[in-house]
Amino acid sequence: MPHKTDIKSLNYNELVQYVESINEKKFRAAQLYSWMHEKLAESYDEMTNISDKLKNTLKEDTLYTSLKIVKMQESRIDGTRKYLFELYDGNLIESVFMKYHHGNSVCISSQVGCKMGCRFCASTLNGCVRNLLPSEMLDQIYRISRDTNERVSNVVIMGSGEPMDNYDNVIKFIELLNSERGLNISQRNITVSTCGIVPKIKELADLKLQITLAISLHAPNDELRKTMMPIANKYSIAEIMDACRYYLDKTGRRISFEYSLVKGVNDTKECANELIELVKGLNCHINLIPVNPIKERDYEQSEKNSIKNFRDMLERKGINATVRREMGRDIDGACGQLRQNHIDENSAI
Ligand code: SAH
Secondary structure (H helix, E strand, C coil): CCCCEEHHHCCHHHHHHHHHHCCCCCHHHHHHHHHHHCCCCCCHHHCCCCCHHHHHHHHHHEECCCCEEEEEEECCCCCCEEEEEECCCCCEEEEEEEEECCEEEEECCCEEECCCCCCCCHHHCCCEEEECCHHHHHHHHHHHHHHHCCCCCEEEECCCCCHHHCHHHHHHHHHHHHCCCCCCCCHHHEEEEECCCHHHHHHHHHHCCCCEEEEECCCCCHHHHHHHCHHHHCCCHHHHHHHHHHHHHHHCCCEEEEEEEECCCCCCHHHHHHHHHHHCCCCEEEEEEECCCCCCCCCCECCHHHHHHHHHHHHHCCCCEEECCCCCCCCCCCCCHHHHHHHHHHHCC
16 A cells, blocks of 8 residues: 555545645645546646646655556457556556447456456456555546547446455545546446445445446356355355345345356256246346356357357346347457466566
């Protein structure tokens, strides 16, 4: 953790307090906030109405995070862009920019690596290095907005890391992202995805935000889920479903379930039937994701036919299910793959 004040993680009121604590006038806070969160300045040097004297004080006293683009890959198929960024301390993270008919979406990372250990996921191969600061989550969106010159309307916290394992920073990030003085991205356009950390889901529900909660389910029973996701040893599916009902009750928001289809593992008719039983009567949507195979693991993607059958079985029972369009297939699309490949390439030397 930095000892300096992490200035971009302060909300407006905190920034006012900070500015006053260094004996500056309150209006400086409005100027600084606007430079950071509206104009998306990457350093104090860009701030033309701030005096050199104040800039120097700020440079000494604060951490002004910004990201360096290490690599950017753009899909020739659909314009998806995958970024590998370097943080102020040299750690690497990745983020994805996706163009949809309803607007542009950015998928951000919430940690450097991840400690959850899901069997199919590349983000977790080297464990979790550290939590991201709220500022570093914002920076991913700010840097991409500037780089693409496009407005970002949706944010999904579905990149590397487990957001409920970095709860306080994620909540602060959402507050800043949603702020009228910043990008003002509506809570309804923000999705947070979790592998199912039950106490945190309940804590989140109590905040009554209008964000979408996505649960990485991936299996309809605990036995199978344990073979795919170590967190299943800690929280049962029954406890997760309880937490989901609690969330729905508190927020009125429909729950999203992610279900990555793995050939011969969780794509059978029996699994589909179990899943139907599990979510029956719950206001939810199921996102079927053809698993994106990573070379470190032996999971294979389900056949086109099994995917279609699985979806049809859910639909026939009136359960909302869509197969996630695979974006950026040609550019290391799976979570954590770009970073992992970069680490591998550089450690091979
Ligand atoms: N830790 C959070 C968010 C990050 S992952 C969570 O578990 O939800 C975002 C989603 O992608 C999760 O549903 C995750 O299980 C899934 N995922 C990760 N690697 C994948 C892969 N190789 N193929 C398909 N889905 C994957």
